[in-house]
Amino acid sequence: xxxxxxxxxxxxxxxxxxxxxxxxxxxxxxxxxxxxxxxxxxxxxxxxxxxxxxxxxxxxxxxxxxxxxxxxxxxxxxxxxxxxxxxxxxxxxxxxxxxxxxxxxxxxxxxxxxxxxxxxxxxxxxxxxxxxxxxxxxxxxxxxxxxxxxxxxxxxxxxxxxxxxxxxxxxxxxxxxxxxxxxxxxxxxxxxxxxxxxxxxxxxxxxxxxxxxxxxxxxxxxxxxxxxxxxxxxxxxxxxxxxxxxxxxxxxxxxxxxxxxxxxxxxxxxxxxxxxxxxxxxxxxxxxxxxxxxxxxxxxxxxxxxxx
Amino acid sequence: xxxxxxxxxxxxxxxxxxxxxxxxxxxxxxxxxxxxxxxxxxxxxxxxxxxxxxxxxxxxxxxxxxxxxxxxxxxxxxxxxxxxxxxxxxxxxxxxxxxx
Numbered sequence: 313x314x315x316x317x318x319x320x321x322x323x324x325x326x327x328x329x330x331x332x333x334x335x336x337x338x339x340x341x342x343x344x345x346x347x348x349x350x351x352x353x354x355x356x357x358x359x360x361x362x363x364x365x366x367x368x369x370x371x372x373x374x375x376x377x378x379x380x381x382x383x384x385x386x387x388x389x390x391x392x393x394x395x396x397x398x399x400x401x402x403x404x405x406x407x408x409x410x411x412x413x414x415x416x417x418x419x420x421x422x423x424x425x426x427x428x429x430x431x432x433x434x435x436x437x438x439x440x441x442x443x444x445x446x447x448x449x450x451x452x453x454x455x456x457x458x459x460x461x462x463x464x465x466x467x468x469x470x471x472x473x474x475x476x477x478x479x480x481x482x483x484x485x486x487x488x489x490x491x492x493x494x495x496x497x498x499x500x501x502x503x504x505x506x507x508x509x510x511x512x513x514x515x516x517x518x519x520x521x522x523x524x525x526x527x528x529x530x531x532x533x534x535x536x537x538x539x540x541x542x543x544x545x546x547x548x549x550x551x552x553x554x555x556x557x558x559x560x561x562x563x564x565x566x567x568x569x570x571x572x573x574x575x576x577x578x579x580x581x582x583x584x585x586x587x588x589x590x591x592x593x594x595x596x597x598x599x600x601x602x603x604x605x606x607x608x609x610x611x612x613x614x615x616x617x618x619x620x
Numbered sequence: 621x622x623x624x625x626x627x628x629x630x631x632x633x634x635x636x637x638x639x640x641x642x643x644x645x646x647x648x649x650x651x652x653x654x655x656x657x658x659x660x661x662x663x664x665x666x667x668x669x670x671x672x673x674x675x676x677x678x679x680x681x682x683x684x685x686x687x688x689x690x691x692x693x694x695x696x697x698x699x700x701x702x703x704x705x706x707x708x709x710x711x712x713x714x715x716x717x718x719x720x
Contacts, residue, residue, distance in 0.1 A: 396674070402667030403699055404674035412695045427675045434678045435694055 314403045316410075319359040319371065321348050327361065330368050334395040338597060346392060346596040351377060351486045359392075360407045362400060370396035372407035377486075377591035380479050386580055389414055390592040391421040394428055408435070418578040422592050423599050429572040437575040440584045444601060445557055446611070447538045447550040448564040465536050466496040467544060472505070480505045480525055483590060490596050493519070493544055497533040504529035506537065507590060510545040513600040519545035520601070521552040522589035531560045551601070555584045566611045570601055643688075643709040650683045651705070662705040677702060684708075690715050 319327070324347050328340045347358040353376040362370030373392035378385050389411065396404040411419060412435060420440065421432055466472055472494050473484055484494060487507055497504045504526040511520045519541040524530045530537065538550045553574070554567055576587060593599050644662045651657045657671050666672040672680070680702070684690050690712060701711045 399670060401673035402670070402677070405677055405694065405697070406699055408674075409695055409697075427673075431675050431678050434682060 313364070314369065314400060314406075315363050316406045317361050317363055318357045319361045319373075320357050323361070324348075324358070327368050327371050330371055330395060330397070331393070333397075334393055335597075342597060345489065346375070346593070347373065349375065349486070349591075349596070350489060351482075351591075353377065360410060362396065362403055362407060364400065369400040370404060370407055372411065373593075374411065375591055375593070375596065379591075381582065381586050386582060387414075387417045388591060389417045389419045391419065392593040392597070394421075405431075408432075414579075416579045418576060418580055418582055418587065420574070420576045420587065420592060422574045422589060422594050423601065424572050424575055426572060429575065432575050432577075435577075437577045440574040440576040440587060441553050441555040441570070442573040443554050443567050443569040444551050445554055445562065445565050445567050447534070447552065447562060448566075449542060449548045450535045450539055450564065462536050462540075464498045464533060465540050466498065467494070467540060469494055472496045475503065476505055483507065483523065487590065487595060491598070492522075492595055493541065495537060495540060497529055497537055499529045499532060502526060502529055504533070504537075506530070506541075507595070508541055508545075508550075509595055509598050510547070511598050511600045513602045517545055517547040518549040518551055518602070519547055520594070521550065521556065522592075522595055524552070524556050524588075527556075527558065527560055530557075531562065534562050553589065556588060558585055566614070568611055643712050644705050646687060647684075647705045647708050647712070650680065650687060654683050655679060659705055662709070664705070665703055666705075667699060667703050672702060680708075684712065688712050688716065 324344055325340070328343065331338070331343050355374075355376045358375070359371060359373040361368050361372075372394050375390040375392050377388045377390070379388060380386075391411070394404075394407065396407070408431075419437075421428065421437070422440070424432060466475070473481060475496060475498075476484055484505075484507075491509070493508045493510065495506045495508070497506070504524060506521055506525070507523040508519050508521045510517055521541070541550045542548055576584070589595060594601070648659055648662065651659045655676055657676065659666065659671065664671070677699075678694070681692050681694065681697075684692065692711075692715070701707055
C-alpha cells in the first residue's frame with residue numbers, strides 16, 4: 313500500500329536517505345536549510361511524500377513564495393526536487409497531482425530531468441527559458457573601463473542592505489542564509505541589485521546571476537559587474553539565464569542551451585522575463601545548469617576564431 | 621490463448637475478452653506499438669510490475685485521448701484505475717457511457 317502524505321518541515325529529516333539518492337553531493341544540512349526557509353508563507357507544508365508503510369519512497373519538494381511584481385502580489389510554487397524510488401515509479405504522478413490543483417500559483421521547475429521535462433510538458437507546462445548566456449572576462453580595454461566604473465559597484469552587504477528599496481531589501485534578507493552573493497551597481501539615482509551564487513560544476517566554479525533588478529543599469533556596467541562576480545567566485549566565467557538579459561547587447565558573451573528547458577505553468581499573466589531564479593532550487597541548493605564542456609568549447613571557438 | 625497480431629508482427633494475448641474485449645485489445649496494442657511495452661495479459665499488474673512509470677502513464681493518457689477521445693484530467697486520475705489493461709478498459713467504458 314503506497315500512501316501520499318503532505319510533508320511539513322519537521323519531516324524533512326525522515327527523507328534524508330532518499331534525498332541522498334537524488335543528489336549525493338548535497339548534505340542533510342543543505343536539504344534542511346532549503347526547506348526551512350525564513351520568509352513567511354501561507355502554506356504549512358513543503359512538499360508531498362510517497363510512503364510504503366513507514367518507508368519514504370518518493371518526495372516532491374516545494375518552495376512557496378510571494379513576490380511583488382507590477383504592484384501585484386504573485387504566488388509562486390517552485391518544484392525543488394522530484395524523486396521516486398525505481399520500484400515505485402508507477403505512483404510518481406500522485407506527487408504532482410495536488411500541485412496541479414494550485415490554480416492561482418505560478419509553478420516553476422528550473423532543473424527538470426529528461427523524464428520530468430517530458431511529463432511536465434504533457435501536463436501543460438511551458439518553456440520559461442531554453443538557454444543561458446555566458447559572460448566572458450573583459451579584454452584589456454574592457455578591464456580598464458571596468459576599473460573606471462568600479463567605484464559604482466558595491467559588494468559590501470551591510471552597505472547594500474542600507475541602499476536597497478523595501479522590495480529589494482526583502483529579497484536580500486530572504487536569501488541571506490543561502491550563501492548568495494549580493495552586488496549593487498549605482499547609477500545616479502538608480503541602481504541595479506543582483507543576486508548570484510557560486511556554483512561548482514565538475515570542480516569548475518562559475519558565478520550564476522539569478523536576479524537583476526534593473527537591466528539598463530546592468531547593461532551599462534556589465535563589464536565591471538562580471539569582473540566583480542568572477543572575482544568573488546574565483547572563476548573567470550559568469551552565466552545568466554537568457555530571459556533575464558532579454559535582448560540586451562552584452563559584449564563578449566554567447567548563448568548556450570540548457571540540457572532541458574526551464575518550465576513554468578502560471579495562473580497569472582506573468583511573462584518569462586518577470587520570473588527570476590530567486591526562491592528556487594538554484595539559489596537554495598546551488599544547483600548547476602552547465603550542459604556539457606564540448607558545447608562550451610565549440611562556442612568559445614566560434615567567439616574567438618569564428619569556427620563552428 | 622487468443623493472440624492479436626500487431627503491425628510489426630508481434631502478438632498480444634487478449635484471452636477471455638467479451639464486450640470490452642475490443643477495448644482491452646486496443647489498450648494492449650497501444651502498450652505494444654506506441655509505448656514499446658509487452659504486457660503479458662490484461663490482468664498483469666502494470667504499477668507494481670514496474671511497467672508503468674509516471675512518464676509512460678502520461679504518454680498512455682495521450683494515446684487514450686487519441687484512440688478513444690477521452691480526456692482524463694491528471695489532477696483527478698486514480699493511479700489504481702491504471703493498474704492493469706482490464707482496469708484501464710473498464711475506465712474507458714465507464715467514461716464513454718453517459719451517466720443517467
